Amino acid sequence: METDCTRHEPAANGGEIAPLPAGTRLLHIGPHKTGTTSIQGAMFAARDRLGEHGVAWPATTRHPMEAALAACARPAMMGDTVPTDQHWTRLLAQVEAAGGRTSVVSSEFFADAEDDATVARIVEQLGGDRVHVLVTLRPLARIMPSQWQQYVQNGLRMGYEDWLTHMLRKAPYDRPNPSFWRRHRHDRLVERWVRAVGPRRVTVVVVDDHDRGGLMRTFERLLGLPDNLLQPVPDAANRSLTLAETEMLRNLNKEFRGNGLPDELYSTLVRNGAVMHMKNTCSPSPEDVKISTPGWAVEAAAEIGAEMAGRIGAMGVWVLGDPALLSAVPPPPVCEAPAEPRIAPEVAAQALYGALAAAASAPVRHTTPAKARTVHQTSSRELVKVLGHRCLKKLRGH
Numbered sequence: 131m132e133t134d135c136t137r138h139e140p141a142a143n144g145g146e147i148a149p150l151p152a153g154t155r156l157l158h159i160g161p162h163k164t165g166t167t168s169i170q171g172a173m174f175a176a177r178d179r180l181g182e183h184g185v186a187w188p189a190t191t192r193h194p195m196e197a198a199l200a201a202c203a204r205p206a207m208m209g210d211t212v213p214t215d216q217h218w219t220r221l222l223a224q225v226e227a228a229g230g231r232t233s234v235v236s237s238e239f240f241a242d243a244e245d246d247a248t249v250a251r252i253v254e255q256l257g258g259d260r261v262h263v264l265v266t267l268r269p270l271a272r273i274m275p276s277q278w279q280q281y282v283q284n285g286l287r288m289g290y291e292d293w294l295t296h297m298l299r300k301a302p303y304d305r306p307n308p309s310f311w312r313r314h315r316h317d318r319l320v321e322r323w324v325r326a327v328g329p330r331r332v333t334v335v336v337v338d339d340h341d342r343g344g345l346m347r348t349f350e351r352l353l354g355l356p357d358n359l360l361q362p363v364p365d366a367a368n369r370s371l372t373l374a375e376t377e378m379l380r381n382l383n384k385e386f387r388g389n390g391l392p393d394e395l396y397s398t399l400v401r402n403g404a405v406m407h408m409k410n411t412c413s414p415s416p417e418d419v420k421i422s423t424p425g426w427a428v429e430a431a432a433e434i435g436a437e438m439a440g441r442i443g444a445m446g447v448w449v450l451g452d453p454a455l456l457s458a459v460p461p462p463p464v465c466e467a468p469a470e471p472r473i474a475p476e477v478a479a480q481a482l483y484g485a486l487a488a489a490a491s492a493p494v495r496h497t498t499p500a501k502a503r504t505v506h507q508t509s510s511r512e513l514v515k516v517l518g519h520r521c522l523k524k525l526r527g528h
């Protein structure tokens with residue numbers, strides 16, 4: 131089916147958002163922490179109704195993360211299953227099966243494509259001229275604490291202020307997480323995709339955190355869907371950790387790395403066991419200490435945000451929302467004595483239970499025959515390492 135996606139004008143008609151041409155392949159690339167999970171959850175929940183309006187959600191899951199990682203040639207999260215080309219080719223086949231309907235593919239991991247050749251290949255494989263790229267943006271000052279605690283959930287051991295210093299003050303600003311600026315130097319991110327599809331096939335949506343339903347309504351209008359078809363889906367597993375929870379996990383990461391335990395064990399018992407169960411069963415209370423960004427970092431983020439907004443505005447892409455939000459400085463918190471971040475006993479208990487439940491879910495085979503040394507003759511470091519490897523063998527079913 132021939133389409134002319136280059137003629138789309140999302141902000142035409144007095145500020146109204148015009149729908150994308152039928153047959154468009156809408157590629158939502160995130161980046162991380164810009165409302166991607168909420169959009170993915172709402173689209174997946176409404177997938178059976180989308181077809182009535184000429185729209186397809188080709189993925190068989192809420193988030194085709196493995197397919198995006200494979201397309202970008204990026205590694206999996208620490209200890210997770212390695213993505214393969216089959217994940218990507220399967221998604222491409224599902225997009226092709228949508229025929230003349232508008233298809234929506236959404237993963238924040240597409241923002242991890244770091245070179246022009248990779249971006250161009252993704253666009254060509256997904257449909258070439260039929261591809262329209264959608265980028266959702268939020269202010270860096272709001273992204274940084276969320277992204278730091280997410281990195282901690284993937285094994286980071288560095289404290290927040292030290293991490294901010296590395297990201298904002300220590301050139302070349304790529305340690306310990308080189309992916310941060312690949313994702314969140316938003317002007318360069320947009321520029322990479324503009325080089326592949328042209329400015330008129332890139333739409334940038336500036337998310338307004340004060341308008342809770344605004345991003346869903348924008349997607350509805352771009353896709354020609356009825357108002358309020360997309361609805362938020364509660365997802366406790368996606369909530370950010372509190373400062374105390376993050377610090378508990380960060381200290382666990384130190385012990386984990388210090389004892390040389392396998393990455394696969396971390397994925398199974400910590401991220402998908404302890405942390406996932408804790409997030410699903412324990413909701414933060416108003417008394418919990420939030421992750422607070424120091425003023426110097428907020429100011430630095432606002433300056434970078436203003437520079438990025440200016441460069442994006444000069445690229446000729448479609449911009450929906452207020453670019454000034456990207457450089458807005460949030461009001462400082464009410465001056466009070468800083469509270470001590472403490473983990474509640476029930477939260478610690480749920481985290482421990484989550485790890486134990488993950489370990490117990492795998493069938494237990496026979497254990498390794500006892501060694502000549504007894505437990506009390508073995509150093510604690512060596513004992514932890516042995517127990518970790520034995521647990522991993524059980525989880526693998528060996």
